[in-house]
Ligand code: HEC
């Protein structure tokens with residue numbers, strides 16, 4: 001199983017400790033040779049731990065360019081990991097990620113440990129270059145020293161150098177003035193490392209640490225303020241993880257709100273969603289697919305359970321949407337859909353285009369197609385993700401332990417804006433779902449922005 005490669009972090013730590021103890025015991029008797037061999041293995045353990053942490057932080061997800069297609073119709077060719085060049089859409093223009101392989105000229109091969117820690121925590125590269133907060137340094141500020149050392153060891157000794165420059169980011173004035181970011185950093189970026197909450201247990205603290213620092217879940221799931229700052233970096237802020245939109249994907253509310261949040265999802269559902277890409281009938285879509293493929297599927301059981309425990313501890317905030325499977329309206333529509341006796345706009349479109357996968361009762365098919373009844377993403381305040389998914393289609397994640405990936409087709413050429421608005425409004429208000437309607441304008445503004 002692929003996801004086991006980096007799994008036994010605790011084993012690696014234990015091995016490292018054992019080696020250090022052995023080294024101390026043997027050094028005096030056997031002399032320098034043994035001590036050197038032991039420290040080489042300790043380094044190997046450190047590099048392996050760094051590799052696991054790099055998965056938890058999804059460094060590769062952002063720092064690897066999209067597969068290359070040499071000519072139309074050619075098979076896509078994978079690009080080298082960590083060599084940079086992925087274009088990230090921001091409200092200010094496209095920002096390209098850097099080459100972070102240990103190449104001395106084009107990568108970070110000349111970085112000292114302090115350079116590395118400063119770039120990750122403060123967003124300042126050597127020479128004083130301020131990084132755009134598309135690099136999640138406001139979250140990485142919380143990474144502990146131990147983890148930072150392991151990451152550095154991995155990037156210096158475990159990653160293949162790539163001697164090729166990443167494309168230059170060219171934002172229009174005034175956003176090309178990187179020094180201005182000094183004020184942004186001063187006003188918004190958190191500066192202190194993670195501090196454990198003594199009133200909570202070790203599991204909760206581990207989950208909080210992973211979510212807030214390495215996992216940078218808030219970069220997508222926390223709403224942003226007028227200066228693109230995340231409106232909170234931990235549970236002390238009521239807006240933290242209550243849902244945010246980036247690049248026309250809305251990342252839902254992860255607080256305990258029973259409508260569009262995780263209130264009805266169990267900790268086990270969350271663990272399975274993050275590991276297998278299937279949990280409690282939900283399947284990641286949009287930008288969450290990559291998060292599961294590149295990052296969360298590789299986390300070990302303890303870490304996934306800790307993340308779920310932390311998320312389940314967040315009190316409900318920013319309520320929106322409702323679900324009541326037993327409401328009489330819900331039972332009536334299910335009955336009407338079965339007999340084909342429906343007049344609601346959108347019902348006919350659903351029956352012709354969607355029901356073969358998501359089923360007439362909206363329950364989906366386990367391990368294949370997500371349920372839409374009671375699906376928090378369907379009930380979210382924002383419908384941008386739903387429109388984008390309908391327009392572009394999608395596919396469930398490839399994971400080492402989850403079921404075979406399935407496709408959701410694109411409906412761009414099949415449904416008009418009005419029809420999309422109708423079918424989404426129908427899906428958001430059937431089977432016990434209750435959420436705001438989707439208008440033709442909602443659909444056309446997203447399609448216009450996506451040029452699709
Ligand atoms: C969400 C996307 C994202 C993730 C995740 C991410 N980065 Fe970055 N990173 C960026 C972007 C974008 C830049 C370029 C920013 C700029 O040009 O101002 C960058 C820049 C950097 C730089 C500065 C390089 C230079 O000299 O220009 C370093 C070092 C770096 N990242 C390391 C890492 C490491 C290590 C990880 C994982 C622990 C990581 N990044 C995770 C987006 C990301």
Ligand code: HEC
Nearest residue numbers: 215217220249250251252283284285286287288291376377
């Ligand atoms: C690159 C942006 C991005 C990042 C980073 C991200 N997410 Fe998501 N997430 C999304 C989007 C978009 C969705 C909505 C689509 C879906 O339900 O899969 C989502 C959905 C989810 C859901 C399902 C919510 C629901 O109610 O259906 C969970 C749970 C989740 N994310 C957890 C996490 C955790 C934990 C992290 C950090 C380790 C994280 N996400 C990081 C974008 C992101």
Ligand code: HEC
Nearest residue numbers: 282283284285286353354357369370394395396406407408
């Ligand atoms: C061929 C099967 C198929 C058809 C037909 C189909 N879908 Fe999907 N749908 C999927 C799959 C697979 C996913 C998961 C997509 C992903 O992970 O990117 C999905 C995801 C979704 C989601 C996100 C829910 C979640 O938790 O992942 C919504 C909303 C949705 N579909 C609505 C529709 C609507 C509305 C239609 C009809 C216009 C439709 N689908 C037609 C297969 C299908």
